[in-house]
Structure formats: C-alpha cells, structure tokens
Amino acid sequence: MKTWIHKTLAFTAVSALIISGCSAKTTTETSASAAPTAQANQESGKKLKVVTTFYPMYEFSKQIAGEHAEVIGLVPTGxxxxxxxxxxxDMAQLKEADVFVYNGxxxxWVPxxxxxxxxxxRVVVEASKAVELMEGLHEEDEHGHGKEEKEHKDEHEEEGLDPHVWLDPVxxxxxxxxxxxxxxxxxxxxxxxxxxxxDAYIAKLKELDDLFRSGLKDVKRKDFITQHAxxxxxxxxxxxxxxxxxxLSPEAEPAPDKMAEVIKFAKEKTVKTIFFETLVDPKIASTIAKExxxxxxxxxxxxxxxxxxxxxxxxxxxxxxxNLEALKKGLNE
Known part of the structure; x- marks a missing residue:
C-alpha cells in the first residue's frame, strides 16, 4: 500500500499541473450560485456536467440524471x-463540473x-452524509501498515468509519x-x-431489498467470511x-494471528465457502479456503x-x- 508521504507528494504534483490561470484563492461553494450554471448550460445547449468518483456514485447519478446531464466517473473500470x-x-474535469458526487x-483526496x-x-454532494456511519474494522497487517495509516491519516478523513453504505439497498x-x-x-x-x-430507481432498490430480505430470512447459518470488511x-x-x-482496506494483508483466528473460526463453524472480491488478489481467501x-x-x-x-x-x-445468490448458496451449505 502506498505510504502517506508518497500520496502527499503525488497529490501535490498533480495539483501543480491543474489549469494555468486557476485562482489561488479558495472560493466557498454555495447553493445560491448553482442556478446560473444550469441556466447558462440551457442557453448554450450544453448538458449539466456531473462528475462522480467511483462506480456506485456514477451509477446512481446516471440513473437520476437521465438525458439531462453528462455523467462522468473518475475512477476507471477495473x-x-x-x-x-x-x-x-481528472482535476480539470473536477474544476469544470456543475455537480460533484462522492461517497465519503x-x-x-477529495477535500x-x-x-x-x-x-x-459547483454543487458538491457527499452521498453518505445523511447515513449514520458504523465504526469500521481496521486491521494492522504484518508489516504495520495499519498503524502507519492511522498515524498519518488526512485531517479531513473521518477516522475509523465504514464507508460501504452503498452495499445496503436500504x-x-x-x-x-x-x-x-x-x-x-x-x-x-x-x-x-x-x-x-x-423515484423509479428507488423503487428498484426497494424491490432489491425485498429480494434480500426474503432470500436471507431462513438461511441455515448467519455468519460468512469475507476477504475484506x-x-x-x-x-x-x-x-x-x-x-x-x-x-476496511482491501489491500492490507492480515497479521498471522488474525489469519489463525479466522481459520479456527471457520473450522469450528464448518464453513464451506470463503468469499473474495473481483478487484483484489484473492490469495488470502484462497489460502484460508485451502487450509x-x-x-x-x-x-x-x-x-x-x-x-x-x-x-x-x-x-x-x-x-x-x-451477491444475493452467492450468499444464499454459501449460507445454506
């Protein structure tokens, strides 16, 4: 995982390359100035420009915007x-955005x-702002990366909170x-x-919630092992x-005692499936599964x-x- 120092230097270098002529003075973004942007877009025939961070923010924004806005996702596929x-x-896209959507x-890097x-x-929305966030699990890996991250955490980042609210359909x-x-x-x-x-998309999310609620109601077991929290x-x-x-960090390798703890739990509970994810090397999950x-x-x-x-x-x-089908299968073994 990148160190905090590396991230800071990299971000500083990017910031220095932003648009020449960009004022050094920071301007507070307010709702009062949003309407003129939309009016100017309409008069020029341009669509509202909505810039989002990673996939769920892009998908939610696209579903809401429909034909009335250009929606851009910054984090590439894969x-x-x-x-x-x-x-x-990416910074130039952010500067030109009429609306910027991020999860939180x-x-x-957002602040x-x-x-x-x-x-x-620009109108900025932190999509998870209205959600009561849970405390997250931060593991210190065998190289001490978790401890280092905690010591150098950005002052704007809320420490210890779990961001993965988009995985709950409600x-x-x-x-x-x-x-x-x-x-x-x-x-x-x-x-x-x-x-x-x-409203139409929320109706689909409500249907999804109903599927999860009915599909997981009577599963044989209630606990499942995942590669990342x-x-x-x-x-x-x-x-x-x-x-x-x-x-919470999908790239952090767990300490040996944590691996041993999970293996012991899996054996005691006769776990038959270890879940891993698509964008991260599954070697840890595979190691436990083999064990x-x-x-x-x-x-x-x-x-x-x-x-x-x-x-x-x-x-x-x-x-x-x-995901629902995978959980149903794994929890009914």
Missing part, C-alpha cells in the same frame, strides 16, 4: 478506488482536490435521494425529471454477521466493475442480485 488518486486530467471516507480545483458554482436509497437533491439544486429547470427518475451494513440490515479476514478444505466464491463490494462485468451489461442491481 481499478480499486481506496488508493486511487486523481490525475491532472473512501475518497480521502484537497476541491480546494485546488475551486469552482464557486441505505443506497438515501444516497440516491442526496444525489437527486444536488441535481435539482444545480438544475431546478429539470426538477420533475430528476425526481421521477430517482465491506459488508457490515448489508449484514446488519439482514440479520447476518460478517467475519472479515482483513479490515480448511473450503471453496471460494465472489462477493462483490461494487467498488468498480470489471471489464467482463461491463461486457455482460451488468450494473449495480445485477451485481447485487448475484
């Missing part, structure tokens, strides 16, 4: 977003980026509502369209218990789609349904 940092091109916590790419007319509805409000704020002329689109909100919503091998004679299956934290998932036209709803 890239794990926890350690991603914006390039000079995952994107530690400095907003300051560097200042835009007084909490995802709150994120959709927050994004809808931001689009309406920036472009009140299309309020009815944004509201209609958001991304599923606490989902587990809490449906009466399950997540047993993570690693903490206990279990198999591995994908439980996707939806931090980004793979090329294969895009090729198969999978989206948030489709991947979550696959």
């Amino acid at each position: 890239v794990e977003p926890h350690d991603w940092e914006p390039s000079a091109k 916590i995952v994107e530690g 400095k980026a907003l300051e560097s790419a200042a835009n007084s007319k 909490l995802a509805q709150k994120e959709v509502a927050a994004i809808q409000a931001a689009l309406v704020q920036a472009d009140p002329a299309h309020k009815d369209a944004y509201t209609k689109n958001a 991304a599923f606490a909100y989902l587990a809490k919503q449906y009466g399950l218990t997540q047993v993570p091998i690693s903490g 206990i004679g279990a198999k591995t299956e994908v439980l996707n934290p939806l931090e980004g789609l793979t090329d294969e998932e895009k090729k198969n036209n999978l989206d948030y709803i489709g991947v979550m349904k696959k």
Whole structure:
C-alpha cells in the first residue's frame, strides 16, 4: 500500500499541473450560485456536467440524471478506488463540473482536490452524509501498515468509519435521494425529471431489498467470511454477521494471528465457502479456503466493475442480485 508521504507528494504534483490561470484563492461553494450554471448550460445547449468518483456514485447519478446531464466517473473500470488518486486530467474535469458526487471516507483526496480545483458554482454532494456511519474494522497487517495509516491519516478523513453504505439497498436509497437533491439544486429547470427518475430507481432498490430480505430470512447459518470488511451494513440490515479476514482496506494483508483466528473460526463453524472480491488478489481467501478444505466464491463490494462485468451489461442491481445468490448458496451449505 502506498505510504502517506508518497500520496502527499503525488497529490501535490498533480495539483501543480491543474489549469494555468486557476485562482489561488479558495472560493466557498454555495447553493445560491448553482442556478446560473444550469441556466447558462440551457442557453448554450450544453448538458449539466456531473462528475462522480467511483462506480456506485456514477451509477446512481446516471440513473437520476437521465438525458439531462453528462455523467462522468473518475475512477476507471477495473481499478480499486481506496488508493486511487486523481490525475491532472481528472482535476480539470473536477474544476469544470456543475455537480460533484462522492461517497465519503473512501475518497480521502477529495477535500484537497476541491480546494485546488475551486469552482464557486459547483454543487458538491457527499452521498453518505445523511447515513449514520458504523465504526469500521481496521486491521494492522504484518508489516504495520495499519498503524502507519492511522498515524498519518488526512485531517479531513473521518477516522475509523465504514464507508460501504452503498452495499445496503436500504441505505443506497438515501444516497440516491442526496444525489437527486444536488441535481435539482444545480438544475431546478429539470426538477420533475430528476425526481421521477430517482423515484423509479428507488423503487428498484426497494424491490432489491425485498429480494434480500426474503432470500436471507431462513438461511441455515448467519455468519460468512469475507476477504475484506465491506459488508457490515448489508449484514446488519439482514440479520447476518460478517467475519472479515482483513479490515476496511482491501489491500492490507492480515497479521498471522488474525489469519489463525479466522481459520479456527471457520473450522469450528464448518464453513464451506470463503468469499473474495473481483478487484483484489484473492490469495488470502484462497489460502484460508485451502487450509480448511473450503471453496471460494465472489462477493462483490461494487467498488468498480470489471471489464467482463461491463461486457455482460451488468450494473449495480445485477451485481447485487448475484451477491444475493452467492450468499444464499454459501449460507445454506
């Protein structure tokens, strides 16, 4: 994992490359200045420009925006977003955005980026802001990376909080509502369209919630082992218990005693499936599975789609349904 010093130097270098002529003075972004942006866009025939961070924020925004906005996702397909940092091109996109959507916590680079790419007319929404966040599990790996991260954590990052609210279909509805409000704020002329689109997508999320609730109600076991601690909100919503091998960072390797603890738990509970994810090397999950004679299956934290998932036209709803089927199978063994 990158060290804090490396991240700081890299971000400083990117910031220095932003747009020449960008004022050094930081301007506070206010709702009062949003409407003129939308009006100017309409007069010029340009669509509202919505810039988002990683996949769930992109998908939620796209569903709400419909035909009335251009929605851009900064984190590329197949890239794990926890350690991603914006390039000079990404910073230029951010500066030009009418609306900027991010989840919160995952994107530690956001506060400095907003300051560097200042835009007084931009509407910014932290989609998880209205959600009561849970304390997350931070594991210190065998190299001490967890401790180092804690000591050098960015002053703007809320320490110890779990960001993975989008994996709970109920909490995802709150994120959709927050994004809808931001689009309406920036472009009140299309309020009815944004509201209609958001309501339609929330209805799909409610159907997804019903599927999870009925599908997981009578499973044989309630605990499941995951490679990284991304599923606490989902587990809490449906009466399950997540047993993570690693903490909130998907790239951190757990300490040997943590590995031994999980292996002991798996043997005692006769666990037959260890879940891993698509964008991170599954070697840790595979090691434990081999040790206990279990198999591995994908439980996707939806931090980004793979090329294969895009090729198969999978989206948030489709991947979550696959997650449900994987959980049902694993919890009924």
